[in-house]
Amino acid sequence: MRFLPRVLVLCLVVMILTLKLMTYYWARIPEFPVSSTENTFALSAKIPFYGNPSLIPYKEFFVPGQNTTFPLNYSFHLNGSHICKDQDPYLVIFVLSVHDQTAQREAVRRTWGSVANGNHWPGTTIMPLIKIVFLFGVHDDEILNAIIRTENEIHQDIVQANFVDSYDNLSLKVLMGFKWMTLHCTRAKFLMKTDEDSFIVLPKLLKKLESASMDNSILGVYSFSEGVANSGKNKIDKNEYPLSLFPPHCKGIMYAMPSKLAANIVTVANHFKYMRIEDVFITGVLAKAVDARHVQLEESEYYKYKTPKPCELSNGPIILSHGVNAVLMYQTWNTFQNPIMCSS
């Protein structure tokens, strides 16, 4: 009975050959059988205008003009040249503040902002180097300017430029912050802008910056297409912004971007007509001029209107909130330092 093994061997050979043939053909079947012309068409149709298509006829609005429309040539009274002198920060945080809110600034410094200069966030061991900078123009009241100077002697975290500090000049203030980066902090990796009444859960925000592709992109509370109010208290003068929709932008409560992008924005800024609406101007109009994109925070990651309870920031997904006064800031920080307060 010696033929049985031979049959078996033959069977095996046939099986192996069949398998080889099958895998050969499978490998040749493309995953998505499409004709190449179709593919090219789909690609070209897929390079769309970034933003609401009804802005397409007004594309030119987002191209820098030839003339300098408003200068960014203000000198610095407090130049903050020491802030990045010996180290390159990973993140520089501009906190927008008004002169007389000393207590609110102190709350930022002692709570979420205390991680500046290499300090750790409670419960974490490594923090990249973060710098907090409060930005100012010049106040009419010289006593308030003197307060700012004294505060800077103590904390060394203030930059003040020579323009009138007013609500109308908010965009100018932020852009002078960007300009300061290009002069005195060129090697920081990221820049963030936020307000004195915002609370930022920095470890979560840093994780976002790390996980997203931030190349030429702005991270924040995203608005793709927003109608421009032509009546009511939020009415925008056509002289300031003539279109009926805002470009994609991030809300002023908090936005972060690579410092390289901020430098590009500074370069084009004074070739545009000045807009007082800081977030739309900087993260929308100017960002569009340098073809930037946006990375959006999830709606579950921020409170836009609601004031948070202390534990809502230390437990759960919230990364940022505004409307946080000094008292609430300390209370909230306390829950980060003593997580047991929020268990159960």
Ligand SMILES: *[C@@H]1O[C@H](CO)[C@@H](O)[C@H](O)[C@H]1NC(C)=O
């Ligand atoms: C730019 O400036 C030049 C010289 O001052 C002027 O002739 C021209 O009209 C300006 N262009 C625009 C678009 O304002």
Ligand SMILES: *[C@@H]1O[C@H](CO)[C@@H](O)[C@H](O)[C@H]1NC(C)=O
């Ligand atoms: C800034 O530029 C404007 C216009 O280009 C000029 O009139 C002004 O004198 C400059 N200011 C300073 C401080 O250099």
Ligand SMILES: *[C@@H]1O[C@H](CO)[C@@H](O)[C@H](O)[C@H]1NC(C)=O
């Ligand atoms: C910044 O200001 C300090 C103090 O006024 C001054 O000594 C220094 O030269 C300034 N640095 C630059 C780069 O302007």
Ligand SMILES: *[C@@H]1O[C@H](CO)[C@@H](O)[C@H](O)[C@H]1NC(C)=O
């Ligand atoms: C800033 O704002 C004030 C008042 O809103 C205004 O008078 C001033 O011209 C603005 N610009 C500068 C560069 O200070």
